Every structure is written in C-alpha cells, then in structure tokens.
Amino acid sequence: MRRTILIFMLCSGIALLLAWSLTPILYAGIISVAGFDLPTKLGVPKDVTLANYIEALSDREVWKALINSLIIAILTTLLSVGTTVPASYVFSRSRTKTSSLLMLLFLFFRLFPWIALAFPIFLVMARFRMLDTYLGVSIGHSVWIIPTGIWYMKGFFDMVPKVMEESAMVDGATPLQTLLHVVLPLAVPGLITVALLAFFASYTEYLYSLILTRVKVTPLPVLMAGYLSEFKMEWRKISAISMLSTVPMVIFYTYMLRYVRRGMLSGMIKG
C-alpha cells in the first residue's frame, strides 16, 4: 500500500515537472497549426492546417532576418574563435602574474551587465561607421563571448599534456606552428565547444542586435520581438515563426545534453 502511494506520488511529480516545461510549447504548437478560428475557450481548434507555416516560410522578411542572423552568428564565431584560441593558449602555458591577473579580469567581464555598455558601444560603433553592418553587430556580440570563451578554452588547453609541444619546440617549431599542428588537434572538443557557444550566443542575443542594427542587417530575434509590439497580432503566424526559429537551436540542445552525460558541464560551473 505504501509502495503504491509512493509510486503514485513519483509519477504525478514527474508529470507536473513535464507539464511545467512542455505546456507553453504544446500550446504554441497547437496555435501554430490552428485554422481560421482560434480557441477562445479551453479546447482544441476545429480545423488543423499547415497554412500558417507556409505563410511564415513564404515571408521574405523572415528569410532575410534568418539569413542575417546566420551571417552574424558565423562572423561572430570566426571572430571569437580566432581571438580566443591563441589567447587562451598563452594563458594556459604562461605562469606570469600578468596572465593570471588578466584571467581574473576576464572572469569579471564574464559577469558584467551588458546594459551598462549599450550606449557607449553604440557611440563607438557610430564613430567607426559600423552601425547596421554585419561586422559591427558581430564585434558587439564577440565582446561578450571572448571572456567566456577564453575561460573554457583555457580549461581544454590545460588538459593537453605539455610533453609533445616541448619536443616540438626543441625541434625548432615556432609557438604558432606548435599551437596549430601539435596542441590544437588535441583540443578539438574544446574548439567545437567554443565555436558552438559563440554561434548560439550570437543567434539568441537580443540587446546588442537591437541597438546596433537599423534595417539592413536586422536579425531574427529583433524582427520577432517587433511582432510583439504590433497593435494586432497574428498569433497563428508568429507561433509558427517561433517554432521555426528553433530549428538551428536543435544542434545546441543536442550538444548540451551530451555534455551532461559526459560530466563536462561541471567544468563549466567551475571554469
């Protein structure tokens, strides 16, 4: 008897937890396939249709915003990986006071409130004539990714044994050759992590995308947020767009889940 009660409590607990996570997703999913009449009472819509998705996919504005988002995310990834990898290699190998001080500084940057710099970064970008350009938004995103990326990447470099690069150095390889041909191939998981992190941090970012773009390079998050302030909302269409915007995120999600299985997330908390 006690066992039955326990199992019942366990099952209802799990059901409650799943309901917490899934209800809004399911509801938006239902609305996104609803036909002409939206339910004004509890219940499923009368007719089910894919018309909303077709309408969303044939909207040129949405496509343009998606492509802008992807270009910005790729540029951000290149920029932050390109600067993060050599820097964190040095931080991992050098034992000087300057390097540990800089690492501490990067930890504070990681936890810095973005909003405080929104206006000055806007001014700096305006001075460089980089407002409403792909490069400008990417740099704005990279500034927030580089500190985090350096901490992760340093962790991965710390795990690479030093024996091999020492023998490479003795053989006369320059530090750049050592990094590219000896150390980096052993830190590929770290490279992938930082690249994914940069890509999706940029893909989801809102504040800097909002202030650094006008019309030309508006990315998807800004376009979607714009729908919310419209007077009359097309719930079916924008639900469909929210559903479609998750497609690239699936890669990130799968990677995060695999992370946990390998026990690597705890490194994220400590790093």
Place this chain on the structure above:
Amino acid sequence: MAPPGKKFLRRGFLSCPLAQRLSMKRQRLDYALFVSPALAIMAVFFAYPIFITVYFSLLDYSIVRRTKTFIGISNYLKIFASDVFIQTAYNTFVWVVISTVLPLIIALVAALLTYHGFKGKRLFTPLFSLPLIFIPSSTAILWALMYSDPFGLVNHLCGALGLPRRIWLGDPNTVLPAISLTNAWYGTPMTFLMLLAGLESLPLEPIEASEVDGASTLQKIWHILLPMLWPIFSVVALLRLIDVIRSFALIWMMSQGGPGTASLTLPVATFKTSFLHYDYGAGSAWGIINVILCLILSLGILFRRREL
C-alpha cells in the same frame, strides 16, 4: 623548460645560452602577439566604453536639454532620491526572487529525481530540457500568447476555474510576476542540467556507504546528497542570480517596463533613460549602479569557486 632530451643534445647550437635566451625572447614576443587580438577588441569595445560610461555618469549630458556639463555625482544623488529608483529597486527584487528561486527549486527536484533514477529517465531529461531550444524572442512570443486575453491558455484555465480573466501583461499588479514566471520557465532547463552534472560528478563512496547502512532515500538526499552538492549548488545559484539581475530582453520584449513603471527593473531603466529619454548622463549613472551590483555578486562567486 623541461630537462634536455636526446633531440635537444643533438643540436649543439640550441644548447648554447645565447641561442636559448634568443628563443625565449622570441617565444615571449609570439605569446604577446597571440594575446593581442583578443586584448585589442576588449580594449576598444570594452575598456574604452567603460571609461566613457564612468565619465558620462558625471556629466549633465542630455540631447533634450542640450547640455553637456560636469556636475560630479549629482546624477547618482538624483537617481537615489527619485521615486523611480525605489520602484525599480523593489521591482528588481521581486523579479530576482521569483525568477531565481522558482527554477532552482524545480530544477533541484528534477535533478534529484533523475539522479535517483526511474523508468523513462532517458526520455525525461531531453523532454524536460526542451525549452532550451527556444531563443528569448520565441519565449517572449510563447508566453505573450499564453497570457493574451481572448486566446491565452492562462485565461482559458482561469475561465475553467471560475476566476476572472485578466490582461496579464497590461495590469500593473500582474505584469512583473507574469514575466518573472516566463523567465523562471526559460531558466529551469539550464539550471537543471548544471545541477544534474554537479550531482553526477559527486564521489560515489559516501552515497553507497549510506545505502549499505540502510538509510532511506529521503535520509540519503537530506544528509548525504544535499550537503555534498551545496558548493556546486551555491555557484549555480549565484550564476543564475547574476544572469537574472542583468537580463533585459524578456522584460523589454513583453512589456517595455510598463505599464507605467510597473515592470521597470535596473537594466530596463538604464536602457530607457539612455535610448528613450536621451538622458545620457543619468543613463550612464544607472549603468554604473548595475555594474556595482554585479561586481559585488561576482566577488561572491570568486570566493565560492575557491572551495570547488
């Protein structure tokens, strides 16, 4: 330097002290070159803007009033004395409490359940983490739909339970809790994954020993798992706290800080002052207040990290 190996000795040239010193110098130069791109970006787009913010926060600088004069710390004094600041501080407090405590509790329960194990655990983790695939703008749309008046699920439920329907995001009394709940929903999966990873990184011996000694599941959780998890839990909680305090997107997208000042939190107030009221002096001062708050909390993380 490592002790010289065979290869090292074979090259007589490299073992002479001058060449060694040259190569050390060369290495230091290369290292400086490696760090410089990252540092250059951080200097131009981070350090310089911080400098500008601090400087502007000491100016009476407004496009509307057409002023740009040095006034010392009056911006700060004016902010601290204003009603908006008291309202904002209170709002930030409510926002932080709901959207930090709620996901931490839910995620902890889910993580303990998953760690304990049950049938269908492999399916539970990905399903429970599903909100991760939404970007903040989609989340805002999802929940604005949930709260919307004629079509929202929350109002359907209220109708079914005989409660009055409301415009949740348009009512000063409900707007902040409603958006906090959205933020709690959005933050739960990440907190869950971190806590689960933390649980799985714990050493197994004490847990197994308690099982051998016949501890019940609840005793095991209360006396063994939770105390062992505490250092990780506190860092996860602090990280979440900082993320919530500096978060801007959800509130801005769902209510723009309104109606009135009902959902104005620190970052939203900062944004509004600079970008909507064009009062750059006061906006920068708001920004610096944000920075100080986050700095204090990151010191907390710094101290906790030592124990990990």
